[in-house]
Amino acid sequence: MLPTLDEEQLRVLRRVGREWDRVSGDPGLWRRALPVDPDLGSYPAPGEIRPARFGRFVPITPPGGRPPAVEAAGEAEIPASLPGRVGYNVRRVVLGAPLKSTAIAHERMRKLVALPVLSADALSSVAYGPEAMLAILVLGGTAGLRYSPPVAATIVFLMLAVGVSYRQTIRAYPHGGGSYIVASDNLGRVPGLVAAAGLMTDYILTVAVSIASGIAAITSAVPSLVPDTVPIGGAVIAVLLAGNLRGVRQAGALFAAPTYAFIIAVFALVAVGLYDAAGRGFHPTPTPHLTATEGISVLLVLRAFASGSTAMTGIEAISNAVPAFTPVEWRNARTTLTWMVGLLIALFAGTIAMVQLDGVVPNTTETVLSQLAHRSFGTGLMYVFTQAATAAILLLAANTAYNDFPRVLFLLARDHHAPRIFLRLGDRLAFSNGIIVLSAAAAVVYVAFGGKTEPLIPLFAVGVFLAFTMSQAGMVVHWWRLRDRHWRKSLFFNATGGLLSAIVFITAGITKFTAGAWVAILAVALFILVTMRIRHHYARVAKAVALHPHAIEVPQQTLALRIGEQQAARAASQAGESEAEAEETPEEVQHLVVVPVAALDLAGMRALAYAASLQQPVLALHVSPDEDEAERFRAYWRLWGDHLPLEAILSPYRAIVVPLVNYIESLHRQRPDVTLTVILPEIVVRHWWHRVLHNHIAARLRRALRPLPKIVVTTVPFHV
Missing domain, CATH: 3.40.50 (Rossmann fold)
Incomplete structure (x- = not known):
């Protein structure tokens, strides 16, 4: 700095x-x-710091040799007024005492731990991505649903292309290459801000959409909770806010469980469904009678494609976290990314296949995944397990945004595009200001859309694919400049991923503009304007404080x-030295x-x-x-x-x-x-x-x- x-x-x-x-x-x-x-x-030295099994903080010895300590604030910090003391005590009960003389320990993850922790956002999108696609196609009636296999196949190809292109990003940026860093390095300041705007929109909507989908999984199993969807979601955001302000670490073994549980549940659902379908010769179950409200058109299909493509959100998480892997970091990260893309394709394709075979259509009272689980497992223990695993991984995906959103704000503040308050850690060693901003924005979005997933999807697609597009475009420029071994192959993969991402972004922006995409586009434009004005202010201050010959003060004697x-x-x-504060x-x-x-x-x-x-x-x-x-x-x-x-x-x-x-x-x-x-x-x-x-x-x-x-x-x- x-x-x-x-x-x-x-x-x-x-x-x-x-x-x-x-x-x-x-x-x-x-x-x-x-x-x-x-x-x-x-x-x-950082290498000497070792985390506890489920701890994030490690006491360290500060300069001066004082024993390490975790200390509460001094009495002088407690406000004098009664409301101030009440607020102070509530903060300490919820968040804990401030941590002093303490280090943050960064844990290296093995592939089997990194896969569920970093893939939760991407894999959890299987719970709402296919349903978002079907919710658009069902507007065309039974004829519209016939387009679901080709649209799903196109999305699978997109997943594969973007996944392969991010493998190239990991190779080029072995120390972590998020969209903002890649776009800024290769395309310039404004494209980097565009990528950052897409990421910020993505993370805010990840929290809102994940919680909305998680609550939908719960209310599908317990319909009596439907009227309380918004209060329950608000309470979940409050819990995530308190937990992240307190500094809860994503302990690998603890946070891996929901992801693996969800993978097992969906694979079991597909396996049982395929076994039942085999007994009837794989003849699809007829869908209920559907009344078309829109004609089949290219626009309808493109809207479905853009909505279903939100199943790819979170696919860049591994490229952001390359340094968190055990050595060799970049190679383990690429392997984990391959596993994640393979699992994502398998879960997505399996879900669509079961929808086709079981004749399931979206409805307002029960999610598609819940309907499939009912068909495969009835109302027994496995159904409860599937719904619980779905809710758990969706909430974990929401928590993932709490790690990435403050990090992007930190990078923006480091580059003078955001206030410097986002550079500092709070008294619990978390980026408190970024966490609060994310929680407030996600809560506003969640409440404004009534805790429903479907109207949030148009906003989601814009941010996700805007970031993808800028990142892949930056990688194309990177390989063109570098031209090292296999640069043509790498450039081709990134160009393909960038082109497809741009198509989805443009499609979502046009086809869903009136459905809410205009909000995301306006937010991106305002974000760029505000960040540029902030940088202008910092540049003016830097110019004012820069050394120049006629403004230096020197002692005059x-x-x-x-x-x-x-x-x-x-x-x-020295004889008769007075005690502290005894000078007269x-x-x-x-x-x-x-x-x-x-x-x-x-x-x-x-x-x-x-x-x-x-x-x-x-x-x-x-x-x-x-x-x-x-x-x-x-x-x-x-x-x-x-x-x-x-x-x-x-x-x-x-x-x-x-x-x-x-x-x-x-x-x-x-x-x-x-x-x-x-x-x-x-x-x-x-x-x-x-x-x-x-x-x-x-x-x-x-x-x-x-x-x-x-x-x-x-x-x-x-x-x-």
């Missing part, structure tokens, strides 16, 4: 360093003036000698100024100049996610002149605030008699609606450090 300085800014940085040379004196004197040892060690004099006087008066005169107060610096821009340089002008010992801090970024910052610091002591903290697990809090707490424990003043550069924007686009680290630090004595947090504003 550290901005790269161009040649002009590097020249300015050298010039500023020469200006500091005139007033700061010997850098070694500043280091000797520190009343603490700034080297507190480092966090453990020599400082090093005064620091040395203060330290000498302090060393002479200014001379008894011992100071250390700590300046967290994210970048050497105008805001950071102003904060450093202000800190140095206080004529007290100064320690600069920089938090980096990896050693490469830390070394780059150190290089900039040395180019500036290394005038003040610098400590770089490597924190590969968390956001910025918690490592800072841990480090400052360790300094306080090292010298409880020293008053620590934390000085933060703060961007002050002109309009209130821009405030949400900037982090409020000072307020968060104040809340976290308030329980400790003798720590002051202040800000140096930089107006833009």
Whole structure:
């Protein structure tokens, strides 16, 4: 996240360093003036972190050697008002205590675990994809249903083509290649945003459609619950929200069970149905008398094709999660993708075959899958098992979106297309803001459409295939530029997948425009507009804080000698050292100024100049996610002149605030008699609606450090 300085800014940085040379004196004197040892060690390497069987969080030892802990918030963080205390206590009961000194453990998955966990979204679509196709064809009466085998065969071919094309994506992007990344890398910024818009729409509708279908599976078995469809779905969204805010990990063994149960149930349903059909010579059961409400037309068939193609949602999940596999990652991911596509085709084709043989047609009171289960199993235990497995995998598919949606928002925020609040983890180590946005949007969509699956499908198809199209188009450009071994074959596969996806997207957009697809298209357009405006704001702020020769602040008097004099006087008066917070005169107060610096821009340089002008010992801090970024910052610091002591903290697990809090707490424990003043550069924007686009680290630090004595947090504003 550290901005790269161009040649002009590097020249300015050298010039500023020469200006500091005139007033700061010997850098070694500043280091000797520190009343603490700034080297507190480092966090453990990521490879040393091992997750518990069903846990997501692993206690780690922070810098300073304090024993790892999972701690509740301090009393000073509890609101003073009665409503505030009630809200605080409810939050803690539902979400648990904030986690400090804790790492997120990323578990590597074997293929047998990765298959059900990452395929839940795709395989669960068998519960509503075939029914969505039939719901359109049935409008043409019995004659319309005759088109279901060729339409289904076309969808199967599409599944195969897109699956093969995503195998090429995994080979090209072995570290994970979602639609946004692939489109941005190969097509440019706007196509990348188009892909991101499709993904965001897809994930929101995945939650809404999966829950709607899951509730439909339940109400098919228990019809008395039909009037409560919307409240039940709302309650499920609330549970998913609380669980994901709490930081529940997708434990492989736990989350694999519903997927395997669903696969077994559908295969058993098809096997029993085929056995019964064989007893009658595979003669189809006549369908009930149907009255056609529309004529058979190309438009009707295309609408059915677009609706049935929603059975492919989630097919890109494996290409997003390549690093989560055990080595060799890309090879295991490709194998798992092949298994998933094969299972998806088998389940989809088997379901359509049973629909044809049993003469089942969609109705408003019972799902197609429930009707097939009744035909095969009656009302016994296997029927209950099928419905329960269907509901479970659909809810699991909804939960999958809670992992991917915040990740896309994180990537957008990293590229300055979304507010920076989506970069940070909450106090339970989850991307809380993205989870809340997803839950709110999915709840609005679910309630607006009355918890029904059928009207949601037109919106679903647009987002799914828009993302597919942009991803595959990006891969075509990738292979054309790379032209390595077998590039022509790879380009052909991706071009085929992209062309077919584009056909489905255009078909869904045109044929279902008035049925609700216009909402998805409008949402995509608004998304692109908003994200471009956000990037424009960040670009303007970056330009304002970029180093330039006529806006650098430098301390205006020599400082090093005064620091040395203060330290000498302090060393002479160590006898009878006062206890913490017992100073009665200014001379008894011992100071250390700590300046967290994210970048050497105008805001950071102003904060450093202000800190140095206080004529007290100064320690600069920089938090980096990896050693490469830390070394780059150190290089900039040395180019500036290394005038003040610098400590770089490597924190590969968390956001910025918690490592800072841990480090400052360790300094306080090292010298409880020293008053620590934390000085933060703060961007002050002109309009209130821009405030949400900037982090409020000072307020968060104040809340976290308030329980400790003798720590002051202040800000140096930089107006833009």
